Amino acid sequence: MLDLRLYMLQRLSALVMAPLVLGHLALMVYAVQGGISAGEILARTQGSLGWALYYGLFLVAAAIHAAIGLRVILAETLALRSRAFLDLFTLAVGAVFLILGLRALHAVTLA
């Protein structure tokens, strides 16, 4: 169900996210003080290439990591053995995460 390639993808995406998560946690603690508003978010991130790259990398890694993670949970919980189905599931979930993520990224940085 997990071969070497999927394993490496899962671990590499985790390594990429490790420093990004710390930054994200710190930003959240900072940003939610006194509430949060659309204007406040946009003021920080809009037109910023730095934030776009930061969260772009984050969301690609998160989409890969979550898709493979859900694949494992699905396979083990339901004892699924069909590789073709699991591959399709992984790709579909990854694609949905990626599209929703890019849409959000576009909204807060580039639009």
Added chain:
Amino acid sequence: MLDGPQTLSVSIWRGTGTTGAFQSFEVPRQGSQTVLDVVSWIQQNLDPTLTYRYACRVGMCGSCAMMVNGVPRWTCRTHVNKVDQGGALTIGPLRNLPVIKDLAADMDPFFEKWVKAEGLFHPARTRHEEVARVDPASEARRTADRAIECINCSVCYAACDTVAGNPDYLGPAALNRAWSVVNDERDAGRAEVLAAVSVSGGCHNCHSQGSCTRHCPNELSPLDSIAGLKRETARSFWRKGR
């Protein structure tokens, strides 16, 4: 005189294949009594049709493992007073394996995976050549040493929830053996072993739950062996792309 109840209430799994139920027996308690002693006493005194497996009785052969109060154990070296719950024992066949009858599990899938993981010696020399010399103090030999004393009892395999969720997963024992083969300087099949443990049921499915290492009666650490395989296969991934 023994402390506590003088009689053990023993529930034993009876049945063939996928059907069966627990049956209750009363067994007199004795000093230094092992779980295997209890099972043997029932078979010799109460029900001669009880099926179970054992051979050496001294923790070498690995044939007497069973589930005892929910935990896989080598029954010949497990004292009753260490595991009973107020004089109660529940004894079943090993988990994660098909049942042949009563307490005898079918070990075929366990050993088939052992072979699938290439957990066997791949000789590099013929009998006409000199015997290879292995330095007992070398790093590789000491790493192999830590994994070598496996008695094939399948306790780790029964303890593993990754095996339970993924029937193709090779399991801790086979992967532990593969790791000792990888660290054997005389072995010529290192690449084959690393390829065999990298397939979709291979070492990368391990979630490091650690139940294998927790319950191994010989105090080996399949958890560390599998981590070693993950490291070596990752290294070969960067070198060869697979």
Added chain:
Amino acid sequence: MIALAHRSHPLWLAYLVHRLSGLGLALFLPVHFYMLAMVLTDPEGFDSFGLWTQNPLVKMAEFGLVFLLAAHFFGGLRLLALEMLPWSGRQKTLAAATVAGAFLVAATFLLRAI
């Protein structure tokens, strides 16, 4: 419970925390992305949600999410260390540190947010 007796040790619990926190985060991710996109598509809607987060129940949910992220983060570091570094015996210590660290981050968040 006898059927689960083989699981009652720290590493198995660390696995359970990692799996449940990962599942929770994966399910939250689409909601999170959808909400962020609202900043552009429906800023008033987003801000009304923002006001709504003054609600203590929602505050608890936010605390839970940060806890999930912290638990999964520290648990993941534990796994990476376990797999990449050839050590043994210190796993229990690290498993404990995982939970402790998660609590620390989550508690900081809660204290600052209140």
